[in-house]
Amino acid sequence: MTAVAPSVEYGQLEIVPVYFDDLDAMGIVHHARYALLFDRALSGYWGRQGYEIGAAQSEDSFQAVRELTLSYLAPIRRTGEIAVHLWLNHLGRTSLEYGFRIRSLDGATTYAEGRRAMVRLDPASMRPTPFTESGREALGRLLRPAAEQD
Template identity: 55%
Template sequence: MTLALEFGHVEPIAVYFDDLDAMGIVHNARYAVLLERAVAPYWTARGHYFDHNGPSTPDLVHAVREFSITYLRPIRGAGEVHVHFWLNHMGQTSAEYGFQFLSADRQTCFAEGRRAIVRLDPATLRPTAWTESAREVGESLLKP
């Protein structure tokens, strides 16, 4: 039975050979990179991206405050994985993602977790408020 996804977004991503460890499963440290591969296209399609000119919006200057993951089953070999992600919360200066790594048929959940980020002022590296543009995109990801 396919998992019903009623909020957030699902992004198919590629798992490459260099994401694997010596046993042929996705290395634990690669999950954060795989999550970035899934989240970045969503924001890019909505005007928030990096290119040769730097960040398109100041909201891209942020740092991960916390990353927590529970590994449920190994992802074996290269291929396609689906990443379901959403926002649990979007505060004044921070946001908290929830995420799941799913099989391409969405019948298996390999891992799940959360990632908290804080928007930073580029000059001071102190927390600063999200722009309206980021809030609009964030609201489209909020879990009801």
């Protein structure tokens, strides 16, 4: 059963599972799994927006990670559900930068925070290509207030 998670002023709050196999030998979430928790949140959010990885109608989802930074603030010591607050710090012509916080459901603990820069690629040339207008509109809903756009 999902607990009621705190609301957020901008972006989106996604509830994601922490599974037994996310834990390391010490019983805490392995450091590499924090990026996976963020991916689970993104997949859930964009899936509900109608975007599907590999689908022709989801051309804007053909993106590559350019950079990922994570700060680990507190260990996640159990399985169950956690909250991932995600938003956009920047939306450019061919790139974007997500910001995120991985938190307890009650919002009292922030386990990690970070950012991830992505570049939209043309599938044929594998070169950066601009987001479509519909993609920019969908992405714009996640922009943090006063976030820069170019």
